[in-house]
Amino acid sequence: MMISTEFDSGNIEVVSADAPDQIRLRIRKDNESEFFQWYHFKLFAQTDVKHTLIIENASESAYPKGWEHYYSFASYDREHWFRVPTSFDGKKLTITHTPEQETVFYAYFVPYSWERHLDLLQWAQQSAWVEQRCLGLTLDGREMNLLVVGEESPKKRKVWITARQHPGETMAEWFVEGLLEHLLNEDEPVSRQLLDQVVFYIVPNMNPDGSVRGHLRTNAAGVNLNREWAEPTLEKSPEVFHVLKAMDAIGVDMYLDIHGDENLPYNFVAGSEGIPSYDERHANLERLFKEAYLRATAEFQTKYGYDVDAPGQANLTVASNAVGERFKCLAFTVEMPFKDNDDLPEPYQQWSDIRSRLLGRDTLKAILDVANDLR
Incomplete structure (x- = not known):
């Protein structure tokens, strides 16, 4: 597994990514600011294996209530985006997804490059x-x-x-x-x-x-x-x-x-x-x-x-x-x-x-x- 953000509007920090069921992440703050909530990253994944991505600092974000009843976007081709199961326990945001292809992008909303x-x-x-x-x-x-x-x-x-x-x-x-x-x-x-x-x-x-x-x-x-x-x-x-x-x-x-x-x-x-x-x-x-x-x-x-x-x-x-x-x-x-x-x-x-x-x-x-x- 590997996670990349080296592209336009990329944002995530990897705490650990040793196992598909325990990928620990944090959203990076805006430069010179305390604001953060936007994320956008690419995952190199194992196909047909359930992946659990945990954003650990979600409750510290600019709008923590924004995570309630929210579902993350995902895409294989960066043109067609769909929602994937997402939950918020008051502290951490958890995205659960079984990728059908070897790479997949995730984002807070559909990116506009x-x-x-x-x-x-x-x-x-x-x-x-x-x-x-x-x-x-x-x-x-x-x-x-x-x-x-x-x-x-x-x-x-x-x-x-x-x-x-x-x-x-x-x-x-x-x-x-x-x-x-x-x-x-x-x-x-x-x-x-x-x-x-x-x-x-x-x-x-x-x-x-x-x-x-x-x-x-x-x-x-x-x-x-x-x-x-x-x-x-x-x-x-x-x-x-x-x-x-x-x-x-x-x-x-x-x-x-x-x-x-x-x-x-x-x-x-x-x-x-x-x-x-x-x-x-x-x-x-x-x-x-x-x-x-x-x-x-x-x-x-x-x-x-x-x-x-x-x-x-x-x-x-x-x-x-x-x-x-x-x-x-x-x-x-x-x-x-x-x-x-x-x-x-x-x-x-x-x-x-x-x-x-x-x-x-x-x-x-x-x-x-x-x-x-x-x-």
Whole structure:
């Protein structure tokens, strides 16, 4: 047996791997940070033998409740991922699997590699509707990429979408991939209607360094980017600095920041109720979008989510709050589960890369329904 993490987003530490029924592991912390929960590793295994993989520090992770009713992902070909039996006893996470092939990959959620990210950018660029821009560089020297979709015009609404501020929340970039696939489909009537009214500004990966390093929540400097939107700096959070600078130059009429939630088994949004400028117009826009989202897909619900901030008490370091206040626009954090959507359970894959892509597609319908009301 051997375990490897020497690849994009690899993360695990081996305590011992002497016997298939007692493989002891620990998840490595984000660099310069106490956050950890993301894992991704390759096992060289004995086929048709039950393997027991024990993550010993699971209870010390960022979101220990996230392990309850959670099942790990596994894959033989890195394209098709499936869930495997997983249990949490309050201290250790135990993955039990009998490999059918000599090597198998395991991950907290379906990985979205840097190579696939680059492929997505170049694929999108082939559309006559798309311009790819580089906003600046990360601390590790990677590009901060922006896709501009649609013909820019002062009359059109400006919709910004950012994804994966927290790099371990890979469902966010799968969401963007699905959204782009349908937005750039010339035979899709929703897309044609949208691009007559809207220009999209899409950052598919807000945290390239953390993604490649195998982080859960932070960038190369150990900084949580979704707490940097009040005063981002080139020294700590150039990713946010560059995107916010572009927003200031272009303007924002609507903003969606795409995430994954470790604990809650639902799809939901978090609004800007607590920002200082929140008023009746803002409240009405939020209501219209939620109603449109409910019509667009059965995957969305409004019963479960985060507690609503009291008036004037929003954390303005958080992206959706900061952008909603700065531009007086409709702004939401969109959350997807790591587990399953308990409203529509699917026993084989639970919530997955495929369902994340479909939610991205269906979000376009909700945006179209509110586009005329954004100004």
